[in-house]
Amino acid sequence: xxxxxxxxxxxxxxxxxxxxxxxxxxxxxxxxxxxxxxxxxxxxxxxxxxxxxxxxxxxxxxxxxxxxxxxxxxxxxxxxxxxxxxxxxxxxxxxxxxxxxxxxxxxxxxxxxxxxxxxxxxxxxxxxxxxxxxxxxxxxxxxxxxxxxxxxxxxxxxxxxxxxxxxxxxxxxxxxxxxxxxxxxxxxxx
Amino acid sequence: xxxxxxxxxxxxxxxxxxxxxxxxxxxxxxxxxxxxxxxxxxxxxxxxxxxxxxxxxxxxxxxxxxxxxxxxxxxxxxxxxxxxxxxxxxxxxxxxxxxxxxxxxxxxxxxxxxxxxxxxxxxxxxxxxxxxxxxxxxxxxxxxxxxxxxxxxxxxxxxxxxxxxxxxxxxxxxxxxxxxxxxxxxxxxx
Numbered sequence: 001x002x003x004x005x006x007x008x009x010x011x012x013x014x015x016x017x018x019x020x021x022x023x024x025x026x027x028x029x030x031x032x033x034x035x036x037x038x039x040x041x042x043x044x045x046x047x048x049x050x051x052x053x054x055x056x057x058x059x060x061x062x063x064x065x066x067x068x069x070x071x072x073x074x075x076x077x078x079x080x081x082x083x084x085x086x087x088x089x090x091x092x093x094x095x096x097x098x099x100x101x102x103x104x105x106x107x108x109x110x111x112x113x114x115x116x117x118x119x120x121x122x123x124x125x126x127x128x129x130x131x132x133x134x135x136x137x138x139x140x141x142x143x144x145x146x147x148x149x150x151x152x153x154x155x156x157x158x159x160x161x162x163x164x165x166x167x168x169x170x171x172x173x174x175x176x177x178x179x180x181x182x183x184x185x186x187x188x189x190x
Numbered sequence: 191x192x193x194x195x196x197x198x199x200x201x202x203x204x205x206x207x208x209x210x211x212x213x214x215x216x217x218x219x220x221x222x223x224x225x226x227x228x229x230x231x232x233x234x235x236x237x238x239x240x241x242x243x244x245x246x247x248x249x250x251x252x253x254x255x256x257x258x259x260x261x262x263x264x265x266x267x268x269x270x271x272x273x274x275x276x277x278x279x280x281x282x283x284x285x286x287x288x289x290x291x292x293x294x295x296x297x298x299x300x301x302x303x304x305x306x307x308x309x310x311x312x313x314x315x316x317x318x319x320x321x322x323x324x325x326x327x328x329x330x331x332x333x334x335x336x337x338x339x340x341x342x343x344x345x346x347x348x349x350x351x352x353x354x355x356x357x358x359x360x361x362x363x364x365x366x367x368x369x370x371x372x373x374x375x376x377x378x379x380x
Contacts, residue, residue, distance in 0.1 A: 023300065024302075024303070025265075028267065028268065028270065028299075028300060028303065029265050029266070029267045029300075029303045030251075030255060030258075030265060030266040030267075030268070031265060032255065032258045032259055032263040032264070032265060032266060033263045035255070036259075036263075057247065057248035057249075058247035058248040058251060058268070058270075059247075061220075061248060061251040061252050061255070062251050062252075062255045062266060062268075065220060065222065065225070065251070065252045065255045065256055066255055066256070066259075068220075068222045069222055069226075069256075073222040073223045073226075074222070075215075075219050075220060075221060075222060076219070076220040076222060076252060077218065077219045077220075078218065078220070078248070078252075080218065080248075109218075110213065110218060110219075112214075113214070113218065113219045
């Protein structure tokens with residue numbers, strides 16, 4: 001998606017450890033016009049019927065919410081990372097490993113919101129090692145729902161997640177794939 | 191807002207401790223059509239020019255993002271509850287006490303996204319004791335920005351937050367105010 005790539009080049013900042021900071025339009029401050037263009041692009045790439053848009057707190061929620069408008073206002077469901085008082089009842093749980101923080105945490109979705117009739121589009125802001133995405137896919141499978149695919153805003157193509165998840169036959173669409181960062185310069189996959 | 195009140199009566203569930211669960215349309219699963227109606231209603235109640243919509247992760251993000259579309263696509267900025275690798279640089283910090291969890295935590299907003307030129311609308315899903323809202327207002331004040339007001343989806347009118355924050359001269363608009371819960375029955379303020 002050319003508009004997104006231009007935005008990353010103009011406003012993204014490369015930090016030590018190949019971290020690309022896009023906190024000025026994606027994961028701290030959110031550019032609402034850009035999110036609408038992203039939502040339209042996901043619709044173009046996933047023309048299938050979708051009954052639920054699934055994401056994970058916190059920074060996936062913004063893009064998922066705007067995107068859902070382009071999928072006939074399908075409800076958004078966001079997996080929670082911690083047990084809270086407001087999530088009682090039966091839940092689907094999956095364990096997610098965070099490489100950056102070197103911890104394993106549970107993600108949870110209430111069972112009552114996802115079942116075998118659902119056609120699920122997973123939306124997230126980033127794909128790197130793919131652990132969060134694997135957890136979400138696991139939850140879709142536990143529910144017996146149909147996974148339409150995964151829509152990702154930015155994929156770090158030099159990390160293992162994209163290849164791993166595509167190798168499972170999952171339809172992954174990343175709107176910008178960063179193949180490498182060379183001396184601070186971001187190179188996108190064509 | 192009548193549509194919202196009807197939704198709370200139809201789908202909200204009252205739990206022990208006067209907790210109203212609205213996880214089927216607001217804070218776990220999100221009703222995107224309803225969020226759009228809520229966004230329009232906030233615009234009606236806050237006709238002023240707004241340059242930033244400020245909220246706090248995680249469940250404020252959905253409603254803030256949809257709402258921002260009705261404020262000329264103003265950027266959404268969400269305060270983070272924990273220090274993360276992706277939030278470096280200078281930050282505004284405020285301490286927030288959680289009564290439900292009996293802890294104090296920091297909320298943070300990068301300074302580069304908020305300054306004295308900004309006209310800020312704060313959006314959140316719930317107002318109870320008002321501690322999170324006070325933290326957000328504190329950050330707006332630290333930035334020297336103008337606070338347009340606070341738009342809340344559901345206010346628990348029997349808790350102290352709404353009165354406390356209005357007493358400071360802040361324009362608070364809550365789309366549904368629950369005045370009491372009597373034997374499981376929700377009573378709204380007129």
